[in-house]
Every structure is written in C-alpha cells, then in structure tokens.
Amino acid sequence: MSSATELMGKLTSSTAPFPCTFAVSAAKKASLRFGFIDDLDDQETWAALPGIIASYLETYQQIARETSLIVLFRPERETGDVAHYYRKFWDVLQYLHRHDPASWPDGIPEDPEDGRWEFSFAGTPIFVVCNTPAHKRRASRSNPEFMITFQPRWVFEELDSSSARGIAARRVIRKRLRAFDSEQPSPELGSYGDPENREWRQYFLPDDNAEKPGRCPFRHGAHGATPAARGEGTGD
Template structure:
C-alpha cells in the first residue's frame, strides 16, 4: 500500500519498514488467541477494505507557529486523507485508513506517563496542521465546537472518527503499537450501528467485552456513543494509558476560519 508523501493509496508498501508495519498491524487484528477489540477494523481487514498509508519523516518540528512551513508529516497525512476520502465511498461500507509514521514528529520519547503526554501533544499538533491543509470547507452538518456530541474531525468534507496508537501505550494494549499511527474511520462506517439500535448495542457489548480481556486497564470512561448527551468524540481519539488519568479540559483542536482565496492547500507549494 502507498507511501503517503506523494502518491495515492495503493496495494503494497515497497520498503521493508512499511511491509513490516503492515504485517504487524494485520497480525494483531487477525490474532484469534487474543481477539482485537475493534470489530469494525477486523471486519474491514477481512473484507479487503482496510487501507494503509505511510509517512517517513525525520524533520517534522512539533511547533505550531503561525506562518511556519508545512511539515512533511502533515503534508503526507493530508495527501493520504484527500486520496482516501475521495475513494472511501466506493471501497466499501466497512473501511478505514491507517496512517503509519516512522521518524515523524521527533524521536521516540520512551514509555511512561510523560511519553504518553508527548505523543498526545504531537498528535493534536499534527491534526491541527493537517486541518490547515484541507482544501474543503467544514461540512455544514458538523458543529465547529468539539464539545458538541455530534462533532467529529472532518477532512475533504468527510467526518471521520480518529484512533491513535503509540509505542508508549503498554497497559492499554488496544492503543499500543510499535509505530505511531492514526486510524481514520469515516462516520458512514457506523451508520445503522447507533447506540439506540440493537445492532449498535450488540457491537458495543462485544467491543467492551473484548477491551476487558485485551487491555491491562479497564475501558476508558470517556468512551461513549456519538450524538448522545454528554458525549465528546475528541476525548476518545487519544486515550490515556493509566486508569483515571485526566484528559485535557478542552479540546486542543480548533476549526479554522474559511480559507482565503489563494491560500495554500494540500499538495500545493
């Protein structure tokens, strides 16, 4: 499957680290001895509708300084997302994009609480930069305020649930992985699986049961159902490692103002 820096998502990664990352991700999703909690991701892999993209970068500063250049990790992610969003409806109802990073966002900060926080800060800074590269306006049906229960990250007009995995997550194994990676699941994947539906309740029961078995800590209390009162999607993107760890008081992400004519877009410059 593709390198996300300059090409569309394709069936095979040409370099060893990409092939290895894809194999590791595939093996964990298909491990029958320890069933992976996200049944949607497992289903997408079995159906052949899971897609990978890869970003290899060693010079992506974590700063979000107004006016600075567009870093390769953000540009590679935006290119992969733009290509994927255009293709996703035709790929299948159960589909996700897994973006895997090597060297991006600075050196591996190790393990422990500080390392988890470092990855969290890097993730939100990266997501904000990716948003700056989006050539499309924010969808009319999605609130701008992340505190709204119907808010979701959007790119190319497509609402997407976001899942982050890092090498620093050890006890919360469902959010751990040898490479930093971000999975983007289009909101349409969950159509018909709302919390009010019998199928949705059954899927959540299975996922929560698998989380109990898979992780060494209880399921995060921030997990909720999209659109229900009190739900905040952004708190579920990056889960803390330790039980009872506090989440940021407010979402670090903000929806940008409408783009001025001639402003830089993904793939330009």
C-alpha cells in the same frame, strides 16, 4: 516484517482477539488502506498526508462499509511518553485542518464540546483513533509506530447506539477490551450524538483511567500551534 504486516497479524489474531470488531472485519475483508509518513517530528514530511486522506475519501464508499485508513509514521529514534504523543496527535489534526481543501461540513459543529462535533476533512466527518508505542496498559491503543486511524462517520451509520446491531457491537467490544487491556475500558467511550459524549476524548485515550482529559486542544480555524503543542498538556 513490515509494520503494516505486523499490524494485520494483530488484527486477525485468533488467540488474542482484537477488541474493535470493525477493524478486525476490515482486515479480514482487505478493506483497510494504508498511508506512510516519514517523520513525526518534521512537519515538512507531513505534506503528503492531506493528499493521502483526500484520495482515500474519494473512494472509501466503493471499498466496503467496514473500511479505515491507517497512517503509520516512521519510528522515532527514542520513544516518547504518552504526553509527547498526545501533543503530536493534536498537532497532526490541526495541521490537517489548516490544509483542508474543503469547507467544514454543514451540520457538524465547530466546537469540540458539542456532542455532535466530529473531526472533519475534505467535507467528510471522521472518527479518529491514535495508537502509540508509549501505551502499555491500554494494549488496544498500543503500536510500535505512532499510528492514526481515520474512519469516516459513514462506516457507523447503521450502528448507532439505539440500533440492535449497534448495542450488540458495543457489548462485544467492551467485553474484548476487558480481556485485551490491563486497564478497564475508558469512561470516555461513548456514543456519537449523545449530548454528554465528547468525541475528541475518545480519539486519544490515556494509558490508564486515572488521567482525565481537560480542554480539547483542537481549534477550529486556528493557524497557530495548538495548546498541546505549546506544552499546556491535557489539563485546563
């Protein structure tokens, strides 16, 4: 069974409903798109990734309101721990930033500690989610292959935290998370634009709620290795 087929089965399961109702709806509507990268540890194989994302962003609004791009990386010979994948995740986002074909979009702050910051590529703000084979307790963030999901902010435009649909969707997702995971929903889950919310903390959640994120590894305009890649981990 291919990794994409296995994932689709997980998203459309009726016996163990996946928490993210947006992903479930996209899977059922065939509005998910997939990209594949050969080697998580070899950045030369990442060269296709900017083009994969840019191509998706050229057409995503014609696909469906509920759409995402899922990028799967070939499984490693040995599974790393959560900290290993945390570093790799931020390496990938920094790599994309270095190879971004467009300027950072107007209206999106450059500082990740701003409540309106969002990772952006090709001029498009994007919510990013990482799944790894090291996640166990937080099954909603677990996947046999390292996986990154890119969801354009446009997907959530009609689901802000003050709308009836947005409130209802968040309530359902939290309920499903409690049933799906062995850990309570992360306290880092918040609403975009809330001054207290930090989007980057939601991108890569630790496997339990005991670990607290430190400083964001992403550096706007930086061309060197991220702090995560230098081994500085999640703490300050």
